Amino acid sequence: MAVPNVFGPRVRVMRMLGEEKLKHLVDTMEPGGSGNIYEGLDDEQRMALEEATKMGFPKRGWFLWPTMEDGALMVLAPYIYNVFPDYFTDFWEKPGYAGADPNSNEAKARIQFETRVAELIGFRNDENNENYSSVDKSWQNMSAGQDITPQIRMKDIPEQGKNLYHCRIKVLSGKAKGKENSIEKIENDVITVGKAFDWSDSYHALTGLAVGDKIMLDNSDYLAMQTFQRHQVPDDSYHVYDQYRDKKGNPIYPQLPFLLSPIIAKNGGGEVPSGDIHGKVIAVCSLLDESAYPWHGDWYRHAVEQHLGEKTDEMFRLYYNDNCVHEDNTERLNDPKQSDPQHQVDYLGVLHQVLLDLADWCEKNKAPVPSTNYRYCDGQIEVPDRADERGGLQPVVKCFANGQKCIHVKAGETVTFTASIEVPNHTGTVTAAAWDFEYTNDFSRREKLEMKEKGHLANVKTTHIFEKPGTYFPVLKAQSSRTGTLDDIYVQCKNMDRVRVVVE
Structure with a gap:
């Protein structure tokens, strides 16, 4: 049920909020921000953002708005033109569709x-x-x-x-x-x-x-695509669609004759994922994925459980990676269309390690570490703060400026930066950490690691002086590997954290 339904709500939010409110939305989720993504929005904007959030767009993922555009939303429009040729007319004429309401945002934006x-x-x-x-x-x-x-x-x-x-x-x-x-x-x-x-x-x-x-x-068709998901409500195993059902579980919007997304899924992947697996499977998901939402992994895990029941752990794992997005090549700095590396790390090291672990599981019957511990909450996936509680393969990074997540200092004042890097049990040791204090995108200068617990925990401490006033978001990126060496370049599992420093 992913495409095109994941793209419409996020595009609608970007259209309705505009650049300034999107910037403020991002700031609410930064260190020192309010944490309230609805802050400063009118009722119409709030409802659009709430719809996208309940559909699964990650709250911290809006930093991607300058580059993510609309994904494959309009690339998939031909399916709808071919299969539901009347949709783009009905949208503007029939009750129950947003465009048919003269007071709707769509009608005003047409x-x-x-x-x-x-x-x-x-x-x-x-x-x-x-x-x-x-x-x-x-x-x-x-x-x-x-x-x-x-x-x-x-x-x-x-x-x-x-x-x-x-x-x-x-x-x-x-x-x-x-x-x-x-x-x-x-x-x-x-x-x-x-x-x-x-x-x-x-x-x-x-x-x-x-x-x-x-x-x-x-722009009529483009507006119609942004609420297409309302008219494609699947079965109740897809909890994010509960917002489109009444108290009796019936759809509140007119429904198209059949679900299009499974057809697109089958055309793209050869078959519709059902969870009926007959071999060992490890699923890897990104918590800030703007296109394949984090809850998709949880849905698939439950689908597997429907078939395997108590034997699920003998055949299946699900790992969540924080601060990772959909793209697998996020740190290529010579590409201006790449997303901001200040907010993310790539998941390739984890993916490569998972492939090795899967081979060991199949060939040597060596079970991988347990699935990530997480909680599904109204379209969002939440994970514990500590690595030993979270599990999975990714290290957990926590950094501070003068002991806090957000500070105000004077230009020329020395700021002390500290951080802890914790590796989940049985997944290796910390291998490196590097700061970028002033948005240079240069993470080449590695910090000295104070290793503890045989490398499962590492602390970092350093200082920096900001010479010019402004608001800075220093970033610490860290990594770990199963063998604890940087020589294993393909299996460095990465993570990061940020702080806010306001220099006056």
Whole structure:
């Protein structure tokens, strides 16, 4: 039930809150923040954020908003066009759909701007030949080679500030009348037409378009996609959908004839996950995953338990990793589209160690450490603060500035930074720790470790002076390995923590 349902609520929040309130939302979850993600929001914005939170978007994951965009939301739109062709009409006309309510946010945000083609500028050759191989971007290889997209100059310009992201261009007159396609971007009076939703050549999608033809910029379909999940309520094993059920368990919104997400899942993975496993399985999930929500792991664990019962622990493990997101290559600093490395670590070291542990489990009957201890709470997954209580494979990092999570100091004043790094039982020892005090993204200077409990616990202590006023978020990144050596470069299990220092 993941796609496209995970993408709609988060996109709706970003659209409704805007840049300033998204920044404030992130700040509430930073060290020294209020912890109240609804702070400063009006009722409409609060309801949108609450819907996304109950759907499972991690509260601390909103730092990703500048780069995560809408995931594969509109890439999946063709499924809906093909399977439910009336959805995008019903959304604006039938009771129970957000668009049909004239007082809804969707109705107020709808744009259908008409203008005429002033000039067909020609073609733009995209020189980016990158082969995408990461978790987030591999699907973009489908568009490889289809790099010719036209640009169109409009006679009239829409009002500035309008929500034109992911509009479609619809041709209203001329030889191309009735044709439409997605828009990549709008700069001043120039439209750059995007790849067609089916990744075909977008130029041919608009063949026949001429100067003087009447066109429309329309965001109706994009708005409709943002609440699609309300009309796809599955069985009650999916607790995040309880917000869309009444007290009797019946859907409160009109429902489409059947569930689309399982079809997409089967097309993508070959089969719909059911939990009916017949071999040993270890699931690895990220607590800040913005696309495959943390609760998905909990749902799958319960699905396995439905089949295996008391024998689940003989066949299955679930490990949660904190401060990890969906992307598996988060620390590639030369890519401006990569998410902020100040907030996250990659999970590859844990994943590689899990593969080794799985091999030992299968080949030598050597059982891996128990699953992570966690709690499901209204769409969110919560884990204990201490490594010995949390379990799993990832070290737990706790850092402080002058003994606190948030401090105010004067410029030029010495600040003492301390940290503890704790490794779960039977998962190795601490191997390294490094600070970045002033957002340099340089974690190469390793701190001296004060090892305790045979390396299962390490303390770090150092000082730093901030010369200029400002608000800083010093970050400590730490790692551990099963053998306790940095030579095992592929199995360094990482984690991090942050503090806030306000310099006056």
